[in-house]
Amino acid sequence: MKLPELTQQPILHIDGTPDEDYPLRILRAYRQECDCKWAENTDDSEPTNPLLIMMNKHCEQRAEILDRAIEKLSRS
Numbered sequence: 001m002k003l004p005e006l007t008q009q010p011i012l013h014i015d016g017t018p019d020e021d022y023p024l025r026i027l028r029a030y031r032q033e034c035d036c037k038w039a040e041n042t043d044d045s046e047p048t049n050p051l052l053i054m055m056n057k058h059c060e061q062r063a064e065i066l067d068r069a070i071e072k073l074s075r076s
Contacts, residue, residue: 004052007037007044027070034063 014029016022037059038052039045047053 004047004049005039005041007039008035010036024070024073027066027073031063031066031070034059034066 011029011033014025037056038047040047040049040052047056
């Protein structure tokens with residue numbers, strides 16, 4: 001099965017050093033993954049496929065949640 005294109009390459013690895021910043025690095029990596037959008041074409045046009053539209057919307061919703069969590073943990 002061929003998957004649709006992504007607008008950027010996903011993150012494959014994070015720094016797993018066991019220190020106090022480890023949880024934030026994980027969350028920031030997942031947050032950056034939310035910027036990978038599913039695309040039908042390579043011309044940066046918005047997808048028309050309902051499934052891709054829904055998956056991109058879910059990425060945006062996850063990004064909002066992760067932004068709030070990162071902000072809270074960064075203040076600690």
